[in-house]
Structures are given as structure tokens and as C-alpha cells.
Amino acid sequence: MTRYLRPDSPEYEAVRRPAMPQYGEVRPAVIAQCETPADVAEVLAEARKEGLPVVPRSGGHCFAGRSSTTGVVLDVSPMSSVEVSDDVAVVGAGTRLSRLYDALDAVGVTIPAGCGPTVGIAGLTLGGGIGVLGRSHGLTCDSLLAAEVVLADGRIVTCSAEQDSDLFWALRGAGGGQFGVVTRLWFSTLPTPVATRFHLTWSRADAVGVIDSWQHWAPYAWDELSASLRVTATEIHLFGLTTGEFSAPMEVSPTFAVVEQLPYRRLKESLVGLGDDPDAGESMAVSKSEFFAGPLPVAVIEELLRDAPGDVNFTPMGGAYNRVPATATAFAHRDTAFLLELVGTDRAKLAQVFSPLEPYGTGRVYTNFPDPTLDDALTAYHGENLGRLREVKRAYDPEGFFTFPQSL
Ligand SMILES: Cc1cc2nc3c(=O)[nH]c(=O)nc-3n(C[C@H](O)[C@H](O)[C@H](O)COP(=O)(O)OP(=O)(O)OC[C@H]3O[C@@H](n4cnc5c(N)ncnc54)[C@H](O)[C@@H]3O)c2cc1C
Incomplete structure (x- = not known):
């Protein structure tokens, strides 16, 4: 049954706010918390009758606020469930990553996915899904076997490689909120790996050399190594996991180093928020990012470090991410070396600091890190897959019922 929360409902204030505080003032006409695909179909029909826009919300972490609206927020969080059998996990679209990992870990399996514990599995998967097992096992959407979707006209379809295969192709990487409301996802699972966690830090004065080595x-x-780099105002953090022996070819010795084998679930939890400033309040941060296909010149790194207004994050790609052809799923970024993300509070400043990097970038942007300032956003997000996605x-x-700035 759907639970409707309107501005006079006691829970409305708390529930309407997404995880990103900068969209906390958007006031939906109604929040519809749906338990079943039939509930979703009913809400879509009602909204259509009333002429109200609808946006689905899973974990509410969209960087561009796309799961907030003054119309109807269709909240799938009541559909939070995980069932595992025969190497397949059936996951409700409202499941958050921490609940998902706990449920999978209890039966000795996992899926490759991101770190943020409250990120929603639906938003993450529909845009791709980068995580510490990605270089060895691919994106989260590469493990997707099927998805149940409620379309704008109320039809409920289960798409897969055999059934509605074009829709299934598009759901793997085009970004959420484009084709319908996903209510259930089927994933192939992996046995929980035995892995070693590492966390090394250097002083920021060593940043140029560390970034260049990284x-x-x-x-x-080797694929079984996932080493991310985060440069803060004072330090550099190298962190991640490997299922083999760990060694890092950095020329400067770290000021701190922990290398330890941990149960996978604990390991994953230990990577959350590494390098966060414990005194920072609620973050109104915005970011700008791009995929890069090869190393940056040292002079460009020096300029970046001089001007960056906040953290600089480097995420390694390559490995299994790149073994899937760019047109095999809607995720078009299969030839990249790393993702570079600049964090700040002022979009104009970020664009200015980013511009010297652009000649070295691929011009491609991760759909799960949407950037409202892009000139040709659809090419940046979808590359050569754009034509097929439009079809x-x-x-x-x-009728373009599901629409937002930069949607297909
Ligand atoms: C703290 C934090 C950590 C992160 N860590 C990672 C990471 O490790 N790896 C990574 O790849 N990304 C990461 N991200 C980015 C993340 O993948 C995106 O923000 C993602 O879109 C969030 O999904 P969500 O369901 O939480 O957000 P939402 O805002 O609910 O949804 C995102 C988009 O998907 C749509 N959508 C939501 N639910 C549905 C549905 N059921 N059916 C159809 N469309 C739907 C929404 O309308 C919106 O357009 C992180 C983000 C944050 C804020």
C-alpha cells in the first residue's frame, strides 16, 4: 500500500530531505512511499491525472538533486529487501548499500558496488557503480541480470538479456530516472573475497610525487588491486584493497601506513569516509569530475594542487571495467585510466580550476556524478551510446514523462 506524505503530515519534513543538504529546501507536493510495483503504477497514473511531475528516489544521493521535485517524490525505500539463492541476489530498489552488504555477507557473498553506506542500490546501479571490487569484477551494473521496471504508462516489465533487452541495455549505465521506476534488481553474486586493506598517508607537500607515481x-x-587517492588540504590518503600482496611504488615514504587482512565486510566499512575532516559540519559540497585516459603532466598536477579549493579524488579504472565493450551496456566509459573529482563549494571556481586539466581529459563524465554546468552534457555522459539511448x-x-535537466 502506498503511504502519502503531504506538507501537513508529521513525517513530511524529515522524509522530504534528500541526503544532499543543498536540495533540502525543495518541497514536494507529495511524497509517495510505495511498497509494490502496483503501488508505483497507481502513483504514476494519479500524478499524470493531476499533471504533476514524478521523480523516483532510492537513496536520495543525486549530486544534481534529481530525486527532489516540487511535484511527486516517488520514494521506493519501503522496497528494501535482499534474498539470495543459487548465486543470485534479488534486491528491492529501496535497499541501501549497508543493508545490502550485511545481508549478502551473512550468506558469504557480495557484489561489486560503491562504499557510501546510505547510497541507494537503484541510483548506483542505473548509473554504473564504481567500487573497490570493480577493477577485478566490473561495475555494479555489469553484475545485473534483470530488473523489474514500472513504465510511464503503468506497465510492469522485467527486462533482461532475453526480455526487453534494449531497456535492459539502457538501464546499465544511462543514469537513473530516465525510463521508468525500477522496483527490483537481480544480481549475480561473488563469494566474499579474502582481502587486505591498506591505508597510507603522506604530507601534502609530497602530493606531486605521490600523484605522479599513482x-x-x-x-x-593487477586487477585485484584497487587503490584510490584522496588529496585533502593537509594530507594525501592512499587506500583500498587487494586480494594479493600489497606494495606501492611510491618514491617518498609514507608518514602512516596500515596494511592488514580483515573480514571483507569490516574492510569495506573501514574505507568509508577516510580522510574526512571530523570537525566539518553538514557538507554543501559540489564537485566537478571527468574520466582521464592517461597520466597528467607534472606541471598540470602542480597547477591543480596550487589552485584546488578542496579535496581532489582519484579513482582507478582499467581492469575489468575496460574489458566490457563500450557499446555492450549503456555505460560508455570503458577506455579510461582514472576518474578525477574536484570538490568545492563554488561551481564557477571549480570550472576555472578544472580548465587546465581539460586538454588531457576524455571529455566524458560519469552519469552518477552529474554536473549541471556541462556544455554538451549528453555526449559527456553517454558518448557513442547516445543515439541508441534516444531510441x-x-x-x-x-511522451517524455520522466524528464529532468540533462535527461535523454
Ligand atoms: C556519500 C556518497 C558516496 C558515493 N559513493 C559512490 C561510490 O562508491 N561509487 C559510485 O559509483 N558512486 C558513488 N556515489 C554516487 C552515487 O552513485 C550517485 O549519487 C547515485 O545516483 C546515488 O543513488 P541514490 O539512489 O542514493 O540517489 P537518488 O538521488 O535516490 O537517485 C539518483 C538518480 O536515480 C534515480 N532513481 C532513484 N531510484 C530510482 C528507481 N528506483 N528507478 C529509477 N530511477 C531511480 C533518481 O530519480 C535520480 O535521478 C556516492 C555518492 C555519495 C553522495
Whole structure:
């Protein structure tokens, strides 16, 4: 049954706010908390009758506020469930990552996915899903076997490689909220790995050398190594996991180093928020990011470090991410070495600091890190898959019921 929360409902204030505080003032006309696909179909029909826009919300972490609206927030969080059998996990679209990992860990399996414990599995998967097992096992969406979707006209379809295969292709990487409301996801699971966690830090004064060593090493290392780099105002953090022996080819010795084998679930939890400033309040941060296909010149790194207004995050790609052809799923970024993300509070400042990097970037942007300032956003997000995505959109949402700035 759907639970409707309106501005006069006691829970409305708390529930309407997404995880990103900068969208906390958007006031939906109604929040519809749906328990079943039939509930979703009913809400879509009602909204259509009333002429109200609908946005689905899973974990509410969209960087561009796309799961907030003054119309109807269709909240799938009541559909939070995980069932595992025969190497397949059936996951309700409202499940948050921490609950998912706990449920999978209890039966000795996992899936490759991100770190944020309250991130929603639906939003993460529909945009791709980068995580510490990604270089060895691919994106979260590469493990997707099927998805149940309620379309704009109320039809409920279960798409897979065999059934509604175009829709299934598009759901793997085009980004959430484009084709319908996903209510259930089927994933192939992996046995929980035995893994070693590492966390090394250096003083920020060593940043140029550390970044330069990292960019020639981490994206090209053996697949079972995932080493991310975070440069804060005072330190550099190198962290991640490996299922083999750990060694890092940095020329400068770290000021701190922990290398330890941990049960996988604890390991994953230990990577959350590494390098966060414990005194920072609620973050109104915005970010700008791009995929890079090869190393940056040292002079460009120096300029970046001089001007960066906040953290600089480097995420290694390569490995299994790149073994899937760019057109095999809607996720088009299969030839990249790393993702670079600049964090700040002022979008204009970020654009200015980012511009010297652009000649070295691929011009491609991760759909799960949406950037409202992009000039040609659809090419940046979808690359060569854009034409086919437009066809799928026409076939499954011909009236453009699901729409937002930068949507298909
Ligand atoms: C703290 C934090 C940590 C992160 N860590 C990672 C990481 O490790 N790896 C990574 O790849 N990304 C990461 N991200 C980015 C994350 O993948 C995106 O923000 C993602 O879109 C969030 O999904 P959500 O369901 O939480 O957000 P939402 O805001 O609920 O949804 C995101 C988009 O998907 C749509 N959507 C939501 N539910 C559905 C549904 N059921 N059906 C159809 N469309 C839907 C929404 O309308 C919106 O457009 C992180 C983000 C944050 C804020």
C-alpha cells in the first residue's frame, strides 16, 4: 500500500530531505512511499491525472538533486529487501548499500558496488557503480541480470538479456530516472573475497610525487588491486584493497601506513569516509569530475594542487571495467585510466580550476556524478551510446514523462 506524505503530515519534513543538504529546501507536493510495483503504477497514473511531475528516489544521493521535485517524490525505500539463492541476489530498489552488504555477507557473498553506506542500490546501479571490487569484477551494473521496471504508462516489465533487452541495455549505465521506476534488481553474486586493506598517508607537500607515481601505477596494476587517492588540504590518503600482496611504488615514504587482512565486510566499512575532516559540519559540497585516459603532466598536477579549493579524488579504472565493450551496456566509459573529482563549494571556481586539466581529459563524465554546468552534457555522459539511448527512450517513454535537466 502506498503511504502519502503531504506538507501537513508529521513525517513530511524529515522524509522530504534528500541526503544532499543543498536540495533540502525543495518541497514536494507529495511524497509517495510505495511498497509494490502496483503501488508505483497507481502513483504514476494519479500524478499524470493531476499533471504533476514524478521523480523516483532510492537513496536520495543525486549530486544534481534529481530525486527532489516540487511535484511527486516517488520514494521506493519501503522496497528494501535482499534474498539470495543459487548465486543470485534479488534486491528491492529501496535497499541501501549497508543493508545490502550485511545481508549478502551473512550468506558469504557480495557484489561489486560503491562504499557510501546510505547510497541507494537503484541510483548506483542505473548509473554504473564504481567500487573497490570493480577493477577485478566490473561495475555494479555489469553484475545485473534483470530488473523489474514500472513504465510511464503503468506497465510492469522485467527486462533482461532475453526480455526487453534494449531497456535492459539502457538501464546499465544511462543514469537513473530516465525510463521508468525500477522496483527490483537481480544480481549475480561473488563469494566474499579474502582481502587486505591498506591505508597510507603522506604530507601534502609530497602530493606531486605521490600523484605522479599513482597515475602511472594504480590504473594499470593487477586487477585485484584497487587503490584510490584522496588529496585533502593537509594530507594525501592512499587506500583500498587487494586480494594479493600489497606494495606501492611510491618514491617518498609514507608518514602512516596500515596494511592488514580483515573480514571483507569490516574492510569495506573501514574505507568509508577516510580522510574526512571530523570537525566539518553538514557538507554543501559540489564537485566537478571527468574520466582521464592517461597520466597528467607534472606541471598540470602542480597547477591543480596550487589552485584546488578542496579535496581532489582519484579513482582507478582499467581492469575489468575496460574489458566490457563500450557499446555492450549503456555505460560508455570503458577506455579510461582514472576518474578525477574536484570538490568545492563554488561551481564557477571549480570550472576555472578544472580548465587546465581539460586538454588531457576524455571529455566524458560519469552519469552518477552529474554536473549541471556541462556544455554538451549528453555526449559527456553517454558518448557513442547516445543515439541508441534516444531510441530506447522513444520506445519506452514516448511522451517524455520522466524528464529532468540533462535527461535523454
Ligand atoms: C556519500 C556518497 C558516496 C558515493 N559513493 C559512490 C561510490 O562508491 N561509487 C559510485 O559509483 N558512486 C558513488 N556515489 C554516487 C552515487 O552513485 C550517485 O549519487 C547515485 O545516483 C546515488 O543513488 P541514490 O539512489 O542514493 O540517489 P537518488 O538521488 O535516490 O537517485 C539518483 C538518480 O536515480 C534515480 N532513481 C532513484 N531510484 C530510482 C528507481 N528506483 N528507478 C529509477 N530511477 C531511480 C533518481 O530519480 C535520480 O535521478 C556516492 C555518492 C555519495 C553522495
